[in-house]
Amino acid sequence: MDIQAYIASGVIESYVMGLATEQECAELESLRKQYPEINAAIAEFEAALEAGAMANAQQPPAVVQQKIWQTLQSEFQQQPTVNATFSEKGKVIALPWLKYAIAAAVIIIVASGALNIYFFQKINQLQQQYTALVNESNSLQAGLNIYKTKALDLYNSMQVMSDPNMIKVPMPGVKGKEDNLATVFWDKQSKAVYLLPNRLPQAPENKQYQLWALVNGKPVDAGLLTADCNGLCKLKTIPEAQAFAITLENKGGSATPHLDQLYVMGKIAG
Amino acid sequence: MQETIKYSEPELITLLQKRYESAFSYVYQQYSGALYGIIQNIVADTELANDVLQEVFVKIWKQIHQYDATKGKLFTWMLNIARNAAIDMVRSKGFQNNKHNDELKESVYEHAGTTQIATDQIGLRKVVHQLKPEQKQLVELAYFEGFTQDEIAKMLQLPLGTVKTRLRAALIQLRQMLKNT
Numbered sequence: 001m002d003i004q005a006y007i008a009s010g011v012i013e014s015y016v017m018g019l020a021t022e023q024e025c026a027e028l029e030s031l032r033k034q035y036p037e038i039n040a041a042i043a044e045f046e047a048a049l050e051a052g053a054m055a056n057a058q059q060p061p062a063v064v065q066q067k068i069w070q071t072l073q074s075e076f077q078q079q080p081t082v083n084a085t086f087s088e089k090g091k092v093i094a095l096p097w098l099k100y101a102i103a104a105a106v107i108i109i110v111a112s113g114a115l116n117i118y119f120f121q122k123i124n125q126l127q128q129q130y131t132a133l134v135n136e137s138n139s140l141q142a143g144l145n146i147y148k149t150k151a152l153d154l155y156n157s158m159q160v161m162s163d164p165n166m167i168k169v170p171m172p173g174v175k176g177k178e179d180n181l182a183t184v185f186w187d188k189q190s191k192a193v194y195l196l197p198n199r200l201p202q203a204p205e206n207k208q209y210q211l212w213a214l215v216n217g218k219p220v221d222a223g224l225l226t227a228d229c230n231g232l233c234k235l236k237t238i239p240e241a242q243a244f245a246i247t248l249e250n251k252g253g254s255a256t257p258h259l260d261q262l263y264v265m266g267k268i269a270g
Numbered sequence: 271m272q273e274t275i276k277y278s279e280p281e282l283i284t285l286l287q288k289r290y291e292s293a294f295s296y297v298y299q300q301y302s303g304a305l306y307g308i309i310q311n312i313v314a315d316t317e318l319a320n321d322v323l324q325e326v327f328v329k330i331w332k333q334i335h336q337y338d339a340t341k342g343k344l345f346t347w348m349l350n351i352a353r354n355a356a357i358d359m360v361r362s363k364g365f366q367n368n369k370h371n372d373e374l375k376e377s378v379y380e381h382a383g384t385t386q387i388a389t390d391q392i393g394l395r396k397v398v399h400q401l402k403p404e405q406k407q408l409v410e411l412a413y414f415e416g417f418t419q420d421e422i423a424k425m426l427q428l429p430l431g432t433v434k435t436r437l438r439a440a441l442i443q444l445r446q447m448l449k450n451t
Contacts, residue, residue, distance in 0.1 A: 010438025013445055016342065018350040019412050019437065021419070029341065042342070048448040049394075050304070050345045056393035057303030058310055064320050065298060068327045075331070076291035 006031070007041045016045050150230065157196070157232035165189045169244055171266035173199075182264045184211070184244045185232065193222055193235045193244075200263060203227075203248065210249045212257050213241035224253045243267040279344055286334045294331060301345060302327070305352040311395040312356035312414050322359045326352045357416035397447050405440030412437055 014020040015028050032038040160166065165188045173180035180201070185194040195211055203209055209225040215238075222244065223235030245265035247257040277285065277296060285293035306323050313319040329351050337347050398409045411417045411425070419437065423430045 008442070010442045013441035014438060016346055017413060017441065018353065019419075019441070045445055046343045046346045048445060049349070050343065052394060052397065052448045053304040053308060053345070053349060056307045056396070058307040058392065060302050060306040060323050061320060064323050065302070067324050068298070071324070071328055072294070072331055075289060076294070077289040078291065 003035050003037055007038060012041050012045055016042060016049060153231040160194050160232055161185055167268060169266045169268050171244055171264035173264050174262050177263050180263050182246055191237045191239050193238050194232045195225060195235050196232050197225060206251050207248050208251050208253060209246050210253045211235055212245045213238040214243040214245065215241050219257050241268065283337065283344060298327060301348060305348060307393040308349060308352050309356045311393050313359055318359055322356050326355050398444065400447060401440055401443055405436060405443060408437045409440050
């Protein structure tokens with residue numbers, strides 16, 4: 001087949017302008033698949049016809065477009081606009097950034113969570129240490145108060161003992177109780193009696209030590225040694241005595257001493 | 271031309287088939303004038319030409335899935351829709367255009383309250399009018415009035431082969447004239 005003659009026959013123009021018969025159309029559509037030059041000739045005439053039509057375009061009235069849009073409005077899809085295209089592009093760029101941002105946020109949250117746990121534990125630990133320190137401080141303070149009281153007691157005792165009116169009466173342990181010792185300080189002027197229990201065994205629960213003044217051979221109650229007496233303790237006032245002695249009596253004391261329970265005894269020096 | 275985007279033809283067709291208004295709007299901006307031109311070559315009444323243009327764009331929208339790119343360009347397809355719709359309109363209205371009437375060559379004239387266009391004074395039909403009379407007659411009957419070659423042969427009492435040969439010769443001539451414009 002002479003393709004150039006076919007192309008020049010006018011069949012292509014007939015085809016493009018819609019004037020070819022069905023048979024002509026079928027023949028051309030089959031041939032154009034085999035011969036690129038037929039395709040090229042078709043495209044060339046289409047372009048010429050389009051250019052001619054475009055050059056002779058007539059502006060239709062605006063009302064036509066309005067009517068068309070009224071008819072088809074419901075079928076229109078809202079399309080990606082130019083802006084949307086840009087923003088889509090933006091998304092492509094933004095996406096990796098967003099990914100990193102999310103990853104960073106997750107890391108920060110996890111890290112912050114871990115820090116929270118760490119700080120919580122640390123705070124608990126410090127709280128415990130603080131409580132321990134407060135307790136220790138309290139007990140030290142309490143201990144200090146005890147020493148303060150003791151120091152005050154000792155000071156007061158020293159004041160009493162160093163008084164020039166004081167007569168010191170040492171009472172060593174009697175036979176069989178030589179390890180024991182107590183001392184009486186007796187004020188010559190006020191006749192007040194102070195007892196210092198240097199070395200006396202702990203009194204049993206239901207017993208108490210009782211001090212006796214020996215006045216002209218007779219024992220006179222000079223007071224009970226209470227459990228809270230840690231130093232020099234003031235007992236009863238005794239106007240006159242030649243000696244002092246301590247016995248262990250039932251709680252509350254006795255009217256007369258049980259001599260078998262005599263612990264210490266000392267005479268007042270001439 | 272307010273459209274700043276340029277679509278490639280396959281892109282445009284894909285977007286039309288996705289029913290995007292933007293693509294359809296682009297097609298209207300781009301091609302409505304050229305299609306209106308060919309419609310006015312066939313339909314003299316302005317109101318009817320407007321109706322045909324509307325119908326053509328509704329058809330383009332509705333029938334875009336039938337468009338076959340292997341058979342021709344989008345514009346060729348649309349141009350044939352416009353031509354056929356215009357011919358159908360003329361036939362359904364029994365509308366008398368000024369075929370063969372060389373006396374009515376005034377560009378525009380008023381008739382019964384509607385605007386009439388001298389259909390052969392614009393566009394492609396104006397180019398066709400530069401053909402030799404026997405060629406012009408054939409292209410007029412075939413292209414602008416939609417008669418088949420069989421019908422034309424009977425009408426003009428010519429052998430079908432002669433009609434075919436003359437028509438093809440006329441179209442080759444037309445092609446040369448389009449090239450030169």
